[in-house]
Amino acid sequence: MKKTILALAVPALLVAGAANAATVYDQDGVSVTIGGAAEVQIFQDYEFNGEDKDLDVRLDDGELNFGIDVAVSDDLTALGYFDFENEGNDVKNTELWAGFKGGFGQVTAGRMYTFWDDTNINEDIELGLEGVNGSLPASGDNVIKYRYDGDAFWFGIAHNLKQSGSEEESFVSTGGTLTRNVTVNEASHTDAGVGTSIAGLDLSAYFLTAEQTPIENGAKKAKSDKDAFQLSAVYNMDAFTLGASYTDFEEKDGGVQDKANSGHYVELLAGYGVGDFQYYLGYNFGENDDDSDGSNIYANATYKMHSNVKTYVELGWAEKQVKNAKSDDATGFLVGMEVKF
DSSP: OOOOGGGGGSOOOOOOOOOOEEEEEEETTEEEEEEEEEEEEEEEOOOOTTOOOOOEEEEEEEEEEEEEEEEEETTEEEEEEEEEEEETTEEEEEEEEEEEEETTEEEEEEEEEOGGGGOOOOOOSSSSOSOSOTTSOOEEEEEEEEEEEOSSEEEEEEEEEEEEOOOEEEEEEETTEEEEEEEEEEEEEEEEEEEEEETTEEEEEEEEEEEEEEEETTEEOOOEEEEEEEEEEEEEETTEEEEEEEEEEEEEETTEEOGGGOEEEEEEEEEEEETTEEEEEEEEEEEETTSOEEEEEEEEEEEEEETTEEEEEEEEEEEEEOTTSOOEEEEEEEEEEEEEO
16 A cells, blocks of 8 residues: 555555454364454545545455464474455455464564554544555565564564565657556565553554665666654553554655655544443544645444444544645545454
């Protein structure tokens, strides 16, 4: 996804939580689990700049995953996992990795999400922030990842080895001659996270550094460097949840700051749960170094009909402001249902 801070005004894709897993085989130290989810929404998207978007039946998510645990010894377990997700009409293998876990922690390698994917405290469904600057990488095909979970703290680091993206084709007309240009982006990134829980207060910090080099017709262009960090605190007390986070990010192209993709954003969250109902209210504000900004308020309610079935409704309002231009705002809403196992 390519988004900037102005994406505060654009509903983000729901990052689906891991589905419940059903154990289908467990014998001789080998355990196999299967999980899945189907989610459909009736969705009215935000409309900006005179847009006219129809009410839509949105096939938000379809997911099927398999996990394998093999007890190699009393203190060493081999792991395998792969996941398929459907977004719209496309099915994609989003995760495929293997590794080991034990008293030393967990080490995995393959296609997977990295620690930056865990940032942001938002509890929106579609109409919230969910990661303002989507150009920051949070997954990869060549990831090596380590995580350790202690009694009251955790930490981890992940590195995505250099990989080449798909070819991007363009045509340029020069003097009546049409020239075909092919660009491939070589990219890598490293991110890390650390967190602790103290008397109901969850504290987390995340850091990321990434680089990307466009190769046009075999020639390398100026490298793009990206750096970011996020600090967050979420307090849970009985049925109540309160949270806040701050994120700062910067992008440089050829050593020169790209102000449109550099800035900061703040997230505020309040939640209340009673019985089978959960309510969230969130406010987000972000500002780019090019003097553009955006803000967003969302509210949602979820009813858990069954441990594997939930229904929900969400309302959202967003405003964006581009430098030297009139601000624009919009509202959106949705109702949805998820069935998982």
